[in-house]
Amino acid sequence: MALTTPIITDVQYIEVCERLKVMRRQESTHYSTPDYLAxxxxxxxxxxxxxxxxxxxxxxxxxxxxxxxxxxxxxxxxxxxxxxxxxxxxxxxxxxxxxxxxxxxxxxxxxxxxxxxxxxxxxxxxxxxxxxxxxxxxxxxxxxxxxxxxxxxxxxxxxxxxxxxxxxxxxxLSWHVHPPTPFAFCRDLTKLISADVTPRLRHDISELARFLTELSVCDYYFVTRKPSSIAMASIINAMELMGPHKIDPRYKVQFLHHVVEAGLDIANDDEIIQCYERLREMYIAGGYTPTSDDDEEEENDTIRVETGSPTGVADGPDSVTVSANQEEIMECA
Missing domain, CATH: 1.10.472.10 (Cyclin-like)
Structure with a gap:
């Protein structure tokens, strides 16, 4: 099976590889976080x-x-x-x-x-x-x-x-205030998706990956995980959740190949698998559904978490209203 190239130019590809290299170094040094609740x-x-x-x-x-x-x-x-x-x-x-x-x-x-x-x-x-x-x-x-x-x-x-x-x-923080976020990785990693994927599908993958990274932010489990691992897990999940009728499985294989070519050693990275499984569990437990091509309004509701107007910080973390359609979170024990 011949591998198609990413949609970006050679110069853009080099820039993406350099940014990924820098962000990977940052996430392992100044911006790594220990299990501080241990x-x-x-x-x-x-x-x-x-x-x-x-x-x-x-x-x-x-x-x-x-x-x-x-x-x-x-x-x-x-x-x-x-x-x-x-x-x-x-x-x-x-x-x-x-x-x-x-x-x-x-x-x-x-x-x-x-x-x-x-x-x-x-x-x-x-x-x-x-x-x-x-x-x-x-x-x-x-x-x-x-x-x-x-x-x-x-x-x-x-x-x-x-x-x-x-x-x-x-x-x-020693003034280190520009962390590489999971979606910052997603922005560059999604540029490595095959050029054969349509702009609409590419957008849907990116938006679903964004939603998955947002799910990870509130979960303490991901605090000690690398943002690049969360990003990879989010993109892979997004491509699979779109379904084979929208995203041919071969594009996922090609994407992973391009990621390796870009310098990311993912073959033996168990953390990506762990993040992938955790995000998939959260997605299923939350009752979310993949993007719909036929219903733009449904797509927007799927990708963006619905929230209400902010309550006072004095209410959190004791009681925070997440959505007008959800019950108020119970007070902490």
Whole structure:
């Protein structure tokens, strides 16, 4: 079987390969995230907490009545809290019609920050809101005033709280604030799909892959996984979920061949398989359906997660309304 070439030119192909190489290096160095909720990791953070002057200052500012004891009250921070605050972030960006990839960026800030220090409930919420504000400020510049975000907190936090947390977060992140997201990988990887695939199908694959990457953002399971693995798993799932009547299986084989030619060693990468299986399970459990060629409105509902207007950050991660058609998430235990 002869392999067809990607739709891009030779120069564009070289650029794609170079970008993929750079992003792969970034995801393995500055932007890698440990399993910070693991008991061993949290125990180490507790030991180091006494020496963290910056975090203590932020904690005292946001918790004037708690004193230093609130700094180590991290026992309730768990995967469910993270999931709910992530959903709240999506509500905010949808309310203001921002690019949803901003939430992915914000969550990488939050995850990497939480990997450096212990936090209590209120500091967790402040860190999440600040991470979102910082991501919007960098990737949607000039589109959100701090006062608007403070209004969403219903007076729970003030501008000085966000400013102090932003300083603390930037120092903890060592100013590495341009993470390679799964969909950033998808944008380049989908250019390696065969030129024989029609623009419409190529668009549908990209949009379904985008949706799958968004599913991964709220799931703590993917925090320690490489964005490139999530991207590959999303594209492969998208091509399969479209069905063989739309995407001939040989195009998936050709795509994988092109990926290897581009320099990605995927043959022995078990992480891609693990991400593939997890995303497929989430997709099926969520009751989603593949894109429909016959119903444009159905396609839009399938690709974009429906969310309602944002609630206050004080409501999350205790209770966040995900959609007008869904029940309110139960309060954390």
């Amino acid at each position: 008991a061993e990791w949290q125990a180490r953070l507790v030991e180091e907490a006494a020496e963290d002057d910056i975090a203590r200052e932020v904690n005292e500012l946001a918790n004037p009545n708690e004193g230093s004891s609130g700094q180590t009250s991290s026992s309730q921070i768990n995967e469910l809290w993270r999931e709910k605050i992530c959903e709240w972030c999506y509500q905010v960006v949808d309310h203001f019609d921002f690019n949803r990839e901003v939430v992915n960026v914000a969550m990488t800030y939050l995850d990497r920050y939480l990997a450096t220090r212990t936090v209590n409930r209120r500091i967790f919420q402040l860190a999440a809101m600040t991470a979102l504000y910082l991501a919007i400020k960098l990737f949607e510049p000039g589109k959100l005033r701090m006062s608007s975000l403070i209004e969403l907190s219903r007076g729970y936090f003030l501008a000085e709280h966000i400013v102090a947390m932003e300083d603390s977060m930037l120092q903890a």
